[in-house]
Amino acid sequence: MPFIPHTEQDVAEMLDAIGVDSIEALFDEIPAELRVKGVLNIPDGMNEMAVARLMRERAAGDATGLNFIGAGAYEHHIPQAVWDITTRGEFYSAYTPYQAEASQGTLQVLYEYQTMIASLNGLDVSNASLYDGASALAEAVLMAVRAHRKSKSKRILMPSTVHPAYRAVVQAVVKNQGIEIVELPFCAETGATLVAELKQYEGQDITALVIPQPNFFGVLEDVDGLTDWAATNNAIAIAVVNPLSLALLKAPGQWGQSGVDIACGEGQPLGIPLTSGGPYLGFICCKQQHVRQLPGRIIGRTVDLDGKPGFALTLQAREQHIRRSKATSNICTNQGLMVTAATIFMSLMGAEGLERAAAQSISNTQLLADKLCAINGVERVFTGVNFHEVALRLPQPVDAVLAALADKGIYGGCALASYYPGLSDCITVCATETKSGADLAAYATALNEVLAA
Amino acid sequence: MSKLIFEQSRPNRTAGAQLAKAVAVTGIPAALRRTTRPLLPEVSELQVVRHYTRLSQKNFSIDTQFYPLGSCTMKYNPRVCNAVALQPGFAGRHPYAPDSSGQGLLASLFDLQQLLKEVTGMKEVSLTPAAGAQGEFAGVAMIRAYHDSRNDTARSEIIVPDAAHGTNPATAVMCGYKVKEIPTKGDGDIDIDALKAAVGPQTAGIMLTNPSTVGVFERNIKQIAKIVHDAGGLLYYDGANLNAILGKVRPGDMGFDVIHMNLHKTFSTPHGGGGPGAGPVGVSERLVPFLPIPMVTKEGDNYRWLSEQDRPQSIGRLSAFNGNIGVLIRAYVYALMLGREGMERVAEYATLNANYLAAELRRVGFELAYPERRATHEFIVTLKKEAKQFNATAMDFAKRLLDYGFHAPTTYFPLLVPECLLIEPTETESKDVLDGFVAALAMIRAEAEQNVDELKGAPYTLPSRRLDDVRAARELDLTWKGETTAS
Numbered sequence: 001m002p003f004i005p006h007t008e009q010d011v012a013e014m015l016d017a018i019g020v021d022s023i024e025a026l027f028d029e030i031p032a033e034l035r036v037k038g039v040l041n042i043p044d045g046m047n048e049m050a051v052a053r054l055m056r057e058r059a060a061g062d063a064t065g066l067n068f069i070g071a072g073a074y075e076h077h078i079p080q081a082v083w084d085i086t087t088r089g090e091f092y093s094a095y096t097p098y099q100a101e102a103s104q105g106t107l108q109v110l111y112e113y114q115t116m117i118a119s120l121n122g123l124d125v126s127n128a129s130l131y132d133g134a135s136a137l138a139e140a141v142l143m144a145v146r147a148h149r150k151s152k153s154k155r156i157l158m159p160s161t162v163h164p165a166y167r168a169v170v171q172a173v174v175k176n177q178g179i180e181i182v183e184l185p186f187c188a189e190t191g192a193t194l195v196a197e198l199k200q201y202e203g204q205d206i207t208a209l210v211i212p213q214p215n216f217f218g219v220l221e222d223v224d225g226l227t228d229w230a231a232t233n234n235a236i237a238i239a240v241v242n243p244l245s246l247a248l249l250k251a252p253g254q255w256g257q258s259g260v261d262i263a264c265g266e267g268q269p270l271g272i273p274l275t276s277g278g279p280y281l282g283f284i285c286c287k288q289q290h291v292r293q294l295p296g297r298i299i300g301r302t303v304d305l306d307g308k309p310g311f312a313l314t315l316q317a318r319e320q321h322i323r324r325s326k327a328t329s330n331i332c333t334n335q336g337l338m339v340t341a342a343t344i345f346m347s348l349m350g351a352e353g354l355e356r357a358a359a360q361s362i363s364n365t366q367l368l369a370d371k372l373c374a375i376n377g378v379e380r381v382f383t384g385v386n387f388h389e390v391a392l393r394l395p396q397p398v399d400a401v402l403a404a405l406a407d408k409g410i411y412g413g414c415a416l417a418s419y420y421p422g423l424s425d426c427i428t429v430c431a432t433e434t435k436s437g438a439d440l441a442a443y444a445t446a447l448n449e450v451l452a453a
Numbered sequence: 454m455s456k457l458i459f460e461q462s463r464p465n466r467t468a469g470a471q472l473a474k475a476v477a478v479t480g481i482p483a484a485l486r487r488t489t490r491p492l493l494p495e496v497s498e499l500q501v502v503r504h505y506t507r508l509s510q511k512n513f514s515i516d517t518q519f520y521p522l523g524s525c526t527m528k529y530n531p532r533v534c535n536a537v538a539l540q541p542g543f544a545g546r547h548p549y550a551p552d553s554s555g556q557g558l559l560a561s562l563f564d565l566q567q568l569l570k571e572v573t574g575m576k577e578v579s580l581t582p583a584a585g586a587q588g589e590f591a592g593v594a595m596i597r598a599y600h601d602s603r604n605d606t607a608r609s610e611i612i613v614p615d616a617a618h619g620t621n622p623a624t625a626v627m628c629g630y631k632v633k634e635i636p637t638k639g640d641g642d643i644d645i646d647a648l649k650a651a652v653g654p655q656t657a658g659i660m661l662t663n664p665s666t667v668g669v670f671e672r673n674i675k676q677i678a679k680i681v682h683d684a685g686g687l688l689y690y691d692g693a694n695l696n697a698i699l700g701k702v703r704p705g706d707m708g709f710d711v712i713h714m715n716l717h718k719t720f721s722t723p724h725g726g727g728g729p730g731a732g733p734v735g736v737s738e739r740l741v742p743f744l745p746i747p748m749v750t751k752e753g754d755n756y757r758w759l760s761e762q763d764r765p766q767s768i769g770r771l772s773a774f775n776g777n778i779g780v781l782i783r784a785y786v787y788a789l790m791l792g793r794e795g796m797e798r799v800a801e802y803a804t805l806n807a808n809y810l811a812a813e814l815r816r817v818g819f820e821l822a823y824p825e826r827r828a829t830h831e832f833i834v835t836l837k838k839e840a841k842q843f844n845a846t847a848m849d850f851a852k853r854l855l856d857y858g859f860h861a862p863t864t865y866f867p868l869l870v871p872e873c874l875l876i877e878p879t880e881t882e883s884k885d886v887l888d889g890f891v892a893a894l895a896m897i898r899a900e901a902e903q904n905v906d907e908l909k910g911a912p913y914t915l916p917s918r919r920l921d922d923v924r925a926a927r928e929l930d931l932t933w934k935g936e937t938t939a940s
Contacts, residue, residue, distance in 0.1 A: 002790050003529050003721075004802045005883040014809040014884060017816070023801045026808050027701055029670045029827050034702050041571050045792025048533045055786060058557030059542030065554060069547045072773055079471045081502050083539065089516025090509035093530050095724035098522070098863075100922075101915045102855045104454065105511035106726035112458055115932040119492035125931045128727070131583040134773035142627075165773040168761075172745075172769030173590070176597060176629035220485055248478060250487050266773070275538070276558055277548030277774025278583065279729035291929065297727060301454075302925035305910060309454045310917035314925040320586070321866070325622035325632045332620050333584040333717065337725025340505075347458050347501045348468045351490040356473040363476045385480055403551065411550045433473040 002045060065406060066439055068368070070218070070389040070430025071414035072133065072163050073277065074269045076244070076357055077434055079348050082271045086341040096297070096333070100312040101304075106336065107311035110299040113343040117283050120246045121239070121263040122253025124288040128297040129281055129334040133266025134166040136282030137210070137240050138173035139295045139329055140264040143286070144208035144236040145179060146328065147261070147293045151234070153205035154179045159193040161186045161215035162240060164419035188422075191219040191382030191391060198229050208236040211260065213252070214245060216419075218365070218389025218428060219382055227256030239263035243270055243283065244361075245387055247354035253287075262286045271345025272338055281338035292318060295329030360433035361388035364440065368431040371444040375451060381426050389430040391416065391423070396451060398427055404450040410443050454917070455511070458494045458504050459933050468498035492933075511916045512726070513860045519886050523831045523863035523875025524618070524666060526696045526718030531790065534722065534783035543782055548774035552757045558778070559756030563749045565785040566733075572796060573695075573712055574705025575735030579744040581776035585693060588713025588732025589624040589660070594768040595711055595736065595743040596658045596687045597628055602743075602766065605685070608657035612681075614643055616667050616867040621660040621691060630657055637869060641669040641823045643677060652684035662691040663707065664698065664829035666867045667822065668807070668875065678708030687711065687740075695719045696879070697804060697830035700797030710737045719799075720784035731780040742766040747775055802880035803830040810878050810887050817895045822870045831877035833870050834862075840872045845901035845908055847872040850894065852919055853911035857893035 006014075011023070020026060027035075046054070067075050086092070090105060097103030097110075114126040130136040145154055158167060160183045171181060182201075187194045192215065209230040213223050223239070230237035237260035239252035246252075252263035267281030268274075286294060292315065300314030320327040349357065369390040372378050377395025394401055398415045405412035413427035420426075431440060496504075513520065520527035538544065546555055566578045582588035593611065600608045610633050611625035622632040635647045648659075659681050663671045671677070678688055690704040690712035696719045704712045716722050717730035724730075736744060746767045747758040758775070761767065791799065807828040814834055815821055822833035839845045851861030851874070863875040878887055901908050912918065 001798055001802075002795050003531065003881045004798055005881065006802060006805070010884040011805065014805055018805075018808045018812045020808075023805050026801075026804045026827055029672055030698075030702050031672065031675065034675070034706055036701060036703060036706070040700060040793050040796065042568060042793040042796060043789075045795045046789050048531075048790065051786055051789045052533055052537065054789070055537040055561070055782075056540065058561055059537070059540040060557070062542035062555050062557045063546035063550060064542070065550070067545075067547050067550065069549045071549055073548050075545075075547065077471070077473070079468070079498075081498060085502060085505045085509065087535055087539075088506070088509045090512040090514045091726055092535070092723045093515035093520075093527075094512045094726045095520070095522060095525055095527060096727040099513070099851065099855060099861050100920045101852065101912050101917045102513035102518075102860055103511075103726075104916045105508040108454060108457070108508050108511070109505070109726070111931075111933070115457075115459065116491070116493055118932050125929075131587060131729075131777075132772045132774075135583070135587070135771065163773060165770060168770045169773060172594070172771060173627070176594065177627070178629070220481065224484065246487065246491065248481065248487055250485055251491070273539070273544040273779075274547050275544050276546045276550075276555060276778040277776065278772060279777040279779050280772075280774075291931070298931060300925040301930040302921045302928075304918035304920050306918050308917065310920050311454065312920045312922055312925045314922070314929070314931075317926075320619035320623035322619070323623075324619045325626045327619065327623040327626075330586045330590060330620050330623035330627050331584070332586045332618075333715075333724075333728040333730040335583075335725075335729045336727030337723065337729060340726060344501060344505050347494050347496060347504070348471050348498060349493070350467055350495050351493045352467055352495075353472050354491075354493070356475055359476050359478045360473040362478060362481075366480070385482065385485075387481075406551045406553060411547060411554065414549050 065409040065411045066442060067411045068429050068431055068443055069411050069414050071428055072266060073274055075274055075432050075434050076269055078271050081348060082341050082344045085344055086337060091340050097313060104310060107299050109340050109343050111301060111311050113339045114299060116346045118285050120243055121285040122251025123263055123285040125291050126283060126285040127294045128299055129339045130284055130296055131335060132278060132280040132282045134169035136264040136284050137166050138170045140238045140262045140284055141170055141174055143262060143293045143295065144238055147290045148207050148236050151205055151207040153207055155206050156181050157184055157206055157209045159184045159210060159212060161193055161217060162210055162212045163216045190384035191217040192221050192384045195222055195225045195229060202233055206233055206235040208238050210238045210240060212240045213249060214242060214387035217382060217391045218386045219384035220387060223255045227260055231256060231258055236261045241265045243267055244354060244358050247351060247358045261290060267342050270342040272341055279335055279338055281335045281342055293328060296331045296334055357433045364431035364435050365390055368429060368440045368443060371440055372447060375448055388432060389428050391426050391428050393426050398425060401450055405446055408446040410446045455507060457933055461496055461500055462494040464495060466495045466497060468501060470498060518858060518860050519882060519890060520860040521862050521876050521878050522860060523877040524693055526877060526879055528721050528879035529881040530721055530723045531787060534786040537786045538779045538782040556756055559749050561785050562781060563751055563756050565781060566749060568788050569714060569733055569735060572699060573735045574703030575712060576738045577741045577744060578733055578735045579748045580733045580781050581745050581747060581771055582732035582734055583772055583777050584728060584730035585713055585715040585732040586620045586624060587771055588734050589620055590627055591734045591745045591768060591771060592689050592711040592713055593624050593628040595740050598743040598768050599740055600657055607654055610655045611657055612651055612659040616665060616869055617660060618666060618691060618693060641667045641826055642672055645673055645676060648677060648680055652680055652686060656684045656686040658687040658689055660689040660691060662694055664694045668829050668832040669823055669826040670829055674707045697800055699800045701800045711740055716780060716784040721787045722780045722783040729777045729780050731777045731784065743768050745771050799880050806878040806880060806882060806887060807832055810876060813891045814894065817891060822873060831875060834874045834876060835870050836872040839898060839901060843901040843905050845905050847874055849908050850897055853897045853908055854893060855912040856914045859890055859893060
């Protein structure tokens with residue numbers, strides 16, 4: 001019996017203490033007609049050796065190529081120590097720190113995380129995580145609606161340069177609460193949101209403006225102009241950012257005259273493996289004045305009976321287990337283990353390490369784009385300034401080119417057709433610090449061959 | 454507390470082995486650049502390793518202590534599950550890499566979908582919700598989508614028992630519903646008369662946990678299903694307590710239309726200090742078109758993700774990519790090791806352990822909240838007698854248990870039982886551990902009788918004494934601001 005320690009003698013003694021003669025008798029309150037009849041159609045159990053072998057075989061054929069896809073999930077170097085320590089049983093097999101005195105380790109990690117991520121964003125406070133970047137943006141929108149008491153419209157302006165999957169998630173989460181998402185167009189030349197297009201909304205009741213940095217095309221937005229527009233028009237400004245980029249880029253708390261109100265995003269670049277999309281780590285930070293509208297767990301430092309500093313869950317009156325139907329969110333379990341990894345990652349890298357990884361990623365992506373654009377018919381789509389991702393136009397049908405590249409062991413980028421019909425001949429590519437000069441050359445060679453074939 | 458990592462920082466110290474080559478950043482205008490560095494520590498690799506290793510040692514965890522946290526199913530997390538999930542082929546795969554590069558993963562996810570369908574008796578399963586609460590959201594959103602698709606738009610209420618998890622009412626509100634609470638009777642079952650009075654043309658559905666949050670099996674479930682269905686509503690199953698019935702009775706056979714499962718509970722994936730979890734949803738036939746995407750399908754010998762094009766009526770996406778894949782891999786490995794027999798034994802031994810622990814605690818003088826009922830995988834002790842006689846609260850008992858080397862049970866939930874401990878031992882604990890826990894609680898009661906003031910000072914042996922929650926909320930200190938702390 002895997003993982004069940006009982007001996008026959010244990011069972012006999014336990015049944016005796018309970019006063020029944022079989023384990024089966026313990027299920028006598030379940031109506032007989034509901035019980036499972038016959039046996040479930042589930043295979044026999046496997047031992048660890050057999051299961052490890054099966055799963056080794058399954059993993060062996062997966063993800064063997066060189067990855068140049070970004071699109072919201074980025075391949076970065078992860079120091080060995082990050083997951084060695086994160087998967088220590090004391091972190092791995094603990095739960096939400098309800099008993100603070102028995103959870104000071106997890107609580108201090110979360111407090112240090114809150115400090116680091118708030119500082120990266122240039123904002124006052126952070127929660128202890130949400131599910132992922134997309135759900136964090138959805139929660140940020142709901143938070144803005146709660147926080148902006150004077151706005152009655154529940155209208156949110158959403159640039160179409162925000163990650164398409166994030167926009168889909170926001171729609172799925174907020175659509176039953178009477179919130180209207182208005183999409184803003186981008187400039188076909190630069191690939192950035194057109195601040196001038198906002199003119200038509202001036203004087204209207206707008207609850208919030210979402211501002212991505214960098215945007216889905218890797219292009220840098222006029223974050224100062226957009227943030228100031230929000231402030232002038234009494235809208236809450238919500239930043240959605242790549243945390244690694246904040247090592248080099250202006251923090252959302254410093255955008256425009258007075259900074260954004262809320263910043264959120266995907267913490268995956270901070271030491272979390274790609275794993276086909278999750279588990280990742282959603283972060284959300286805000287100005288102090290909005291702290292009581294934050295969703296999810298928040299850790300505070302306090303003192304114990306002896307007056308010594310220690311940590312505890314705080315502001316729990318916002319949460320579902322206390323406030324029930326009036327909670328700021330239904331979230332309970334968050335992404336604690338991913339926060340642990342991100343905190344260890346940020347400690348190891350420091351500001352210097354994050355800056356270097358970001359700078360090398362920008363440089364590699366520029367080099368890659370230059371190499372690819374040297375191929376006949378391949379060109380940059382936009383003139384805007386890029387971070388570590390670039391949109392490229394291909395001279396042949398995108399799906400066929402990407403499939404042929406995959407056959408050569410190159411995952412060549414993210415096709416834009418299904419998200420942006422006008423960009424059906426375009427992809428985005430990303431080369432992080434993990435790519436060597438030889439890797440970049442291998443991509444260029446492969447693309448050359450594919451297009452020439 | 455340990456010195457914060459920031460307090461160990463020295464200017465220009467680095468973990469040099471982790472640094473990429475320095476290159477100049479060109480092309481980014483100064484106006485978009487950061488001018489002051491973020492507050493991240495400047496420390497060596499050893500400092501980081503030592504600091505976080507030491508912090509880990511300040512935690513209770515399943516690997517180090519009995520952790521009978523009711524409703525959380527803190528069972529052993531097999532190590533091999535983690536090793537499998539961290540293999541490069543799984544951990545290194547980009548979510549937008551072509552399906553052809555993830556056939557091993559997709560096959561595993563497809564198998565997991567099949568397995569969860571079988572064990573729950575539902576028609577189809579989507580694995581994508583990231584945790585129980587997101588699964589609940591998906592479930593209620595599907596209920597709404599179903600009614601809307603029939604132009605049945607007057608249904609504005611979700612019924613929730615008063616003992617329900619807080620996530621249930623919070624979820625109903627996120628889906629735009631009003632919440633109607635119905636009472637639980639003294640025997641732990643739902644008040645059927647109150648339910649009959651509550652249902653009507655405004656009823657969108659009911660959210661139920663079975664076994665319920667008071668640790669008993671809802672015996673009238675078929676009648677409840679009929680009442681709600683007859684009123685045109687749907688039944689939502691909160692799978693938090695699925696461990697109690699795995700292989701014994703299936704939510705689909707009880708009449709539920711939509712369920713979520715907490716894989717970090719029943720399927721033993723790690724709780725990670727608060728997550729990540731995974732909250733797959735299963736549905737009956739009529740809700741299949743509304744399942745959240747993506748899901749995995751098999752065509753010939755190939756597996757691929759289903760998307761918006763395949764499922765135009767889907768409630769949509771809940772995360773940017775595919776949900777908590779790494780958690781799903783761990784759950785799949787666990788399920789493979791259990792197999793059919795192992796799965797049935799989970800419920801048997803979880804139930805045996807809970808009933809034994811309840812019987813033993815009763816024998817040494819503790820009062821069960823529902824003494825006439827069988828315990829399921831968990832049960833409630835009420836300390837109202839101890840509170841009255843000795844002025845010793847459930848919180849005092851919980852804190853003192855920590856000194857005895859046991860994590861506390863869930864306290865003060867469900868809200869309708871005064872001074873309660875919700876105790877869930879799980880099937881992976883041995884009789885010896887349970888006996889030790891009974892002995893500790895009996896000792897604590899003796900201590901309460903002798904000197905309750907001393908009890909109220911507990912814990913004494915942990916890294917912190919009892920923490921001041923009121924101060925934590927009043928004098929908010931949520932980030933370090935550069936001051937040094939005396940330690």
